[in-house]
Amino acid sequence: MRTLDWMVLILSLVTIVGYGLYKGRGSSTIQSYLLADKSLPWWAMGLSIMATQASAITFIGTTGQAYVDGMRFVQFYFGLPLAMIIISATVVPFFHKAGVVTAYEFLEQRFDAKTRLAASIIFLIQRGLGVGLALYAPAVVLSVILGWSERVTVLIMAGVVVSYAVPGGIKAVTWTDVQQMMLIFLGILGAFFAAVWLMPSDVSFGDALFLAGASGKLNAVDFSLDPNNRYTVWSGLIGGMFLALSYFGCDQSQVQRYLTGKSVGHSRTSLIFNAIVKVPLQFFILLTGAMVFVFYQFERPPLLFNKTAETRIEQAGRAGNALAGVQYQAALEQYNEALEERRDAAYRLLEARRNGSPAADPAELRDANRAVDAARREGITAVELAGDGRPYDDTNYIFMTFVTTYFPVGAVGLIIAAIFAAAMSTISAELNSLATTSMIDIYRRHFHRGATDRHYVFIAKSATAFWGLYAAVFAFFGGRLGSLIEAVNLVGSLFYGSLLGVFVLAFGFPSAKRHKYGVSGTGAFTGLVVGEIAILLTSWLTEISFLWYNVVGCVVVVSTGLLVSRFSRS
Amino acid sequence: MPRDLNDDRPPFLNTWGQLYAAIVVYLFVLIGLFYAFTRAYRISP
Numbered sequence A: 001m002r003t004l005d006w007m008v009l010i011l012s013l014v015t016i017v018g019y020g021l022y023k024g025r026g027s028s029t030i031q032s033y034l035l036a037d038k039s040l041p042w043w044a045m046g047l048s049i050m051a052t053q054a055s056a057i058t059f060i061g062t063t064g065q066a067y068v069d070g071m072r073f074v075q076f077y078f079g080l081p082l083a084m085i086i087i088s089a090t091v092v093p094f095f096h097k098a099g100v101v102t103a104y105e106f107l108e109q110r111f112d113a114k115t116r117l118a119a120s121i122i123f124l125i126q127r128g129l130g131v132g133l134a135l136y137a138p139a140v141v142l143s144v145i146l147g148w149s150e151r152v153t154v155l156i157m158a159g160v161v162v163s164y165a166v167p168g169g170i171k172a173v174t175w176t177d178v179q180q181m182m183l184i185f186l187g188i189l190g191a192f193f194a195a196v197w198l199m200p201s202d203v204s205f206g207d208a209l210f211l212a213g214a215s216g217k218l219n220a221v222d223f224s225l226d227p228n229n230r231y232t233v234w235s236g237l238i239g240g241m242f243l244a245l246s247y248f249g250c251d252q253s254q255v256q257r258y259l260t261g262k263s264v265g266h267s268r269t270s271l272i273f274n275a276i277v278k279v280p281l282q283f284f285i286l287l288t289g290a291m292v293f294v295f296y297q298f299e300r301p302p303l304l305f306n307k308t309a310e311t312r313i314e315q316a317g318r319a320g321n322a323l324a325g326v327q328y329q330a331a332l333e334q335y336n337e338a339l340e341e342r343r344d345a346a347y348r349l350l351e352a353r354r355n356g357s358p359a360a361d362p363a364e365l366r367d368a369n370r371a372v373d374a375a376r377r378e379g380i381t382a383v384e385l386a387g388d389g390r391p392y393d394d395t396n397y398i399f400m401t402f403v404t405t406y407f408p409v410g411a412v413g414l415i416i417a418a419i420f421a422a423a424m425s426t427i428s429a430e431l432n433s434l435a436t437t438s439m440i441d442i443y444r445r446h447f448h449r450g451a452t453d454r455h456y457v458f459i460a461k462s463a464t465a466f467w468g469l470y471a472a473v474f475a476f477f478g479g480r481l482g483s484l485i486e487a488v489n490l491v492g493s494l495f496y497g498s499l500l501g502v503f504v505l506a507f508g509f510p511s512a513k514r515h516k517y518g519v520s521g522t523g524a525f526t527g528l529v530v531g532e533i534a535i536l537l538t539s540w541l542t543e544i545s546f547l548w549y550n551v552v553g554c555v556v557v558v559s560t561g562l563l564v565s566r567f568s569r570s
Numbered sequence B: 001m002p003r004d005l006n007d008d009r010p011p012f013l014n015t016w017g018q019l020y021a022a023i024v025v026y027l028f029v030l031i032g033l034f035y036a037f038t039r040a041y042r043i044s045p
Helices: A003-023 A030-038 A042-053 A056-069 A072-077 A080-098 A103-110 A113-146 A150-197 A205-214 A233-250 A252-258 A264-295 A308-318 A322-354 A363-386 A395-406 A411-447 A453-476 A483-489 A491-508 A521-541 A546-569 B016-041
Strands: none
Touching (some): A003 A411, A030 A411, A030 A453, A042 A252, A056 A072, A056 A264, A056 A395, A080 A233, A080 A252, A080 B016, A103 A113, A103 A252, A103 A411, A103 A491, A113 A252, A113 A395, A113 A453, A113 A491, A113 A521, A150 A264, A150 A411, A205 A363, A233 A252, A233 A546, A252 A264, A308 A322, A322 A363, A491 A521, A521 A546
16 A cells, blocks of 8 residues: 555545535434435435445455356345345335334234344344454455554444444435445446456457456356255345345345335335346456456466465464475475466467467366466465464455555555445444344333433434444454354354245235234244244255255245244134 | 336336336346356366
């Protein structure tokens, strides 16, 4: 980072905070602080929905994922447009008509207070873990890239978000999301064009696509029926649809976005906007990662993208573990040789293609890629030996290493600002929704009813600050949590299915309050609990892709809820 | 420029049902394009 980069970053952060405070002024009632007086246009909500879902790790991790695994991750989003249609057609008018502030308030109208309480607690647990991770994960990467301590990075990110989210409420959060999404779009475009522009002068964009394809990175669509294959068209369309239904239909951090709409039409359109834009956007981000992969076939990539890993090896050497250092050096030599051969193989393949050779054989390049991967794995093994045995994964550092090493001055600052923007847009929406649920579903419902708006707004602001502090503390100790971080990554898939199931019961079936054969509160509550158990058992006992957990959870909750309602009546 | 939005009419096309159908078609066209892209750059050994 050079002076201009720092100026770009600081100016971006200051502008975001200032704009958020300006737009959030005057939020003195619950309707204003939590729902923006239902005044927001579809495009602001649409961009806010997109910004909330696109975290910093989505940005830097997705490009890294394409580098390592190709573009097949795009299939994860195939179900999203279908989910948006369903939510637009059903959930949006239900919520608007019900006049609720939270999604879980609706469950008490349909069923009973215990179902509402159970669902809101599940949300607070799951989103509480999520917001800590949303702060910790990018802080780890950014601290390495910027040379700051993790805690300084965490404090800056949390501090900036809290400074506008607490006073400004949802208006500040949404309008800063709009700004941040613009910055993210700019960052993605800039990264893609830079990756293509930085290729050797004798390698065209078409050549780059050819080499990416020959290396197996342009594997966007897979029609395999294997349920253990994580990313296929089917897991994306079906499993991805259920996940998107859960996230956008039942998670308050998204529901609150479109409850701020000035009409049902505006709320629906904000979701349709995401249905149209999201999949091509993800394709573009993944293609950028594939281009970074091709770039590194001509420029030497580091063996370890996380620079601190080499320090680990040196420390191990000083502590008497010389084996790791020896192994690492051997891997490095092997890696350098493999890189040379891979570059030569890439040029030979391009030459054959330009000469119109009918059978330009990519096997040589594929073998060269395997040799590079094998050498890298040896180096990674050395790092793991030098440490405490924890797995080493530098996927999230690949893109940032590329940016900070090769981008021109100013552009680095722009990309870093875009990553901060991605992190802050997610964190601010999560803090706002956690505070809303804490205040509306827990505090106002169970502890202090009938108070003034001024009191509840104060509680909501305090809750926002509390959750911001909580997220920072979680992130401070994140490094000690080890495998818990991996578990947290699965939290969404472990809880969403049961939440979705209870909302399917709420929207799709009559309530026992109004219909003789409707779903009762006991049925919904029991379904929620049994569905959750089913998901946990599925994750522990099977190897199926996590994208199917939502389907399992939803089906079990709905069937159990209907059965229990039926038999409790008889 | 989208029409003024209210509960009854979508930003384009005449009914929300038509818009939803158009999105479904759009999705499958997109998947088709991505599949063609995958096939075009998949080089068999």
